[in-house]
């Protein structure tokens with residue numbers, strides 16, 4: 387049993403409980419608190435630091451490469467695609483308005499996409515025309531062949547540049563968001579898993595481990611790939627992403643964030659190292675998992691990609707390997723909605739949640 391001290395403090399009733407302290411949970415809490423300063427908000431996170439995608443990603447501050455935008459428009463139509471691109475673009479602006487660049491190591495070094503066939507180039511003008519209303523520039527994407535040699539890229543026929551994209555430090559962004567939450571008097575329970583949720587007519591009881599529960603008025607599920615535990619009906623497919631980070635490389639020429647093969651491969655410089663991730667499309671089924679592991683097959687595949695495409699003819703040592711878990715669906719649109727009288731969800735952020743989460747927070751604040 388809990389003591390009166392616990393029940394009247396840490397486990398007291400709150401107005402809003404958010405499950406999950408990744409980017410979505412934190413931005414959602416901030417948006418709600420800014421709209422309703424009087425609401426008490428508790429974020430419950432099962433790990434000692436958020437463990438899912440937010441601190442396991444590549445730190446791209448991006449809103450969509452040319453081929454991704456084309457592929458999305460073919461799949462979901464232009465309206466939905468442009469809506470998503472707009473959210474991401476505005477999300478990145480919001481991050482920059484909340485935090486100074488050095489606080490989150492934000493660098494506007496440009497986003498690039500490597501193409502090995504001419505097809506997408508034929509749609510360049512059309513896509514630029516459509517994105518103009520969002521980005522405010524005539525040419526969001528343009529061909530920049532000279533940089534292929536400048537960056538020392540191998541096996542690359544065409545290079546498309548998007549000067550509006552950059553990179554950041556995901557760990558530092560998360561810490562800044564936590565700082566903001568503490569300033570707003572948002573409370574946390576870390577290392578605490580939500581086991582179950584029982585919704586009654588007047589309140590919800592959130593069951594934690596060890597005979598402990600907390601009541602609240604409303605719950606927001608921000609658990610991304612882990613959401614199926616509570617949201618069985620939604621289409622949420624876990625998608626593991628594996629990453630390698632090299633040792634420092636002398637005279638590294640490459641600077642910026644890079645996409646290849648509709649975003650299935652992504653790499654960037656992190657100081658004078660290369661961070662490379664992806665290749666999920668080589669082994670889709672194995673990577674449909676929430677297990678935080680790396681596989682020999684994909685790690686070798688990434689190392690080969692590094693040697694063939696990014697740093698041809700160089701012997702590079704790997705410093706770190708890790709994986710993170712994304713949430714995908716048949717479409718890239720996130721699921722942000724009310725699921726019952728007192729429950730809401732903001733999940734399935736796919737591969738560009740850094741930029742999406744700030745705007746999703748605003749959507750939830752409008753909804754509750």
Ligand SMILES: Cc1cc2nc3c(=O)[nH]c(=O)nc-3n(C[C@H](O)[C@H](O)[C@H](O)COP(=O)(O)OP(=O)(O)OC[C@H]3O[C@@H](n4cnc5c(N)ncnc54)[C@H](O)[C@@H]3O)c2cc1C
Pocket residue numbers: 405406407408409410411430431432433435436437438439440441442443444445446447448578579580581608609610611612613615626627628629663709710711712732733734735736737738739740741742743
């Ligand atoms: C390898 C990889 C690379 C990526 N690269 C980029 C990139 O460069 N740029 C970009 O924009 N996006 C990238 N993404 C995607 C982006 O990181 C995600 O879209 C975003 O972080 C999702 O945030 P989230 O808060 O919704 O989910 P998460 O960060 O996964 O947070 C969910 C949290 O919920 C907690 N939780 C789950 N269940 C429970 C429970 N029962 N009780 C309590 N807590 C619980 C988890 O512990 C976790 O901390 C990448 C993702 C991966 C995996």
